[in-house]
């Protein structure tokens with residue numbers, strides 16, 4: 483299995499438009515972060531988790547020519563606003579499968595009504611195949627995916643376990659029952675927004691506590707704000723086996 487970090491930034495990305503913050507002005511490519519998303523590949527399958535406003539650029543960066551589907555963690559704009567850009571895949575492959583909570587599918591239908599239209603559909607609009615995710619495992623290609631329920635303040639979000647790999651973003655709290663579903667993962671990705679606490683995201687301290695509970699072989703931090711600091715400086719202070727993810731990083735399991 484190969485996991486590619488397509489984007490590792492928080493909702494505004496880094497740099498933020500018009501910002502003079504030193505991290506936003508950094509020339510280190512690892513300090514430039516598109517909106518959060520990963521691509522997971524195994525056997526002949528390619529799935530994308532979240533499809534934010536940078537989706538087009540991310541597909542170009544990685545030269546992706548075919549996808550098997552898009553999974554959504556939740557409906558916030560930084561995770562969904564690139565859905566229109568599935569068009570090139572739709573034109574080549576036909577309807578693109580999407581996987582999301584019922585509530586998220588409803589939100590997507592409201593925002594992208596033309597994608598879901600069944601009558602007088604605009605000829606250039608893409609079409610999707612809706613797959614509702616519940617708390618039950620579901621199959622993608624040759625793999626059973628385990629959804630992990632977590633809370634983003636008061637909003638439910640899904641994390642996903644792909645065999646030995648698990649991806650969670652926009653988490654603030656998670657029950658011990660859901661944590662049990664993560665036992666034995668080799669590689670864990672989790673959000674760490676910044677040093678200061680935040681009402682709907684783990685800060686660095688909370689993310690490290692969570693990682694210490696799960697004890698994966700390796701953990702990667704994502705959904706990063708410019709306020710966390712320079713990649714180089716933050717990485718130097720992380721415990722062994724914990725890494726700050728950066729855009730275009732690939733890991734193999």
Ligand SMILES: [Zn+2]
Pocket residue numbers: 492493518558560561652705
């Ligand atoms: Zn987000």
